[in-house]
Amino acid sequence: MFAANNPRVEPRTRAMVRARLRDAQGERDVCLIDISTRGVLATAEHPPRRGEFVELQIGRNRLAGQVKWTGDHRFGVSLRERVSVAAMAEGGNEPVELARSVSQVRARRSTGDALLSNPQMLGRMFDFALRVVAVACVGYIAFDSIGEAFAPLQEAMRAR
Template sequence: MKDRIEPRHKVLMRGRLHGSGFARDVCVLDASSRGLLLTLAVPPARGEMIDIMVNGHTLFGQVEWSNGRRMGMRFRERIDVLAFIAGETGPLALRRQPAGKASHSPAFAIDWNQFIARKPQFAGALGLMAIAAFFLVDLITGTIGSLDRISDFLSR
């Protein structure tokens, strides 16, 4: 038996496999961060690009091998296999880390996609804080003058 790069996790999960022009029900028998062992009536051909929807996640990869009703799927990117099995929400892709760097807990990782999606709200809040800070400094120091002088200037 061939040595495994990493441990497999025995599971029994239902999913839906999609490939070029087909969709099939599958059963996931084991999972690792690099791929899945699947069973289905008619597996796609070796080398075919596929995606599978399981536990609310869509995973992309390639058929590595098939034999009878079983097949191996290799992911494009490594995943957090324990989060996948637990059905956790959010991205599953593991972030690549330079060699020698300590890994951090996924619980403390920043989901940059969510941060970027909220960028306009963040920019608006930052602008309002800058205006408030400007008026607070003016109120404390009195360097700019009263609102009457500003309105006189603007009405000219």
């Protein structure tokens, strides 16, 4: 579990929420007893293994996560998306996923948007492209020159 010198990232909310768990063992009922925006503490007769990816269904919501620890009938799941603790505690009949933060939206932008918003990176990419073109041109010229240098040898070989 957690070491005493490893404090929790955020406070937990105690709850008693029924949910369905889907993992490698199949699908079964679990009870969520501790909820935060990034994870849950759940109980089950046969908890999933540590490191396993699972799906929780709370009301109408399906959430993906990874089992971070497991013990006797208890296990902790780190959720892929941030969730509303209040919506989960009420049984998940309303959407539970929270809107993404500005930094998460920026992190998921396309590469083109990221390049356009960062002039230094755009300059580096342009510089790289020019270097690739220059190397290709030098290679072509060298290949063409070497071909001309060996032309008399090729004629002699053909004359045989």
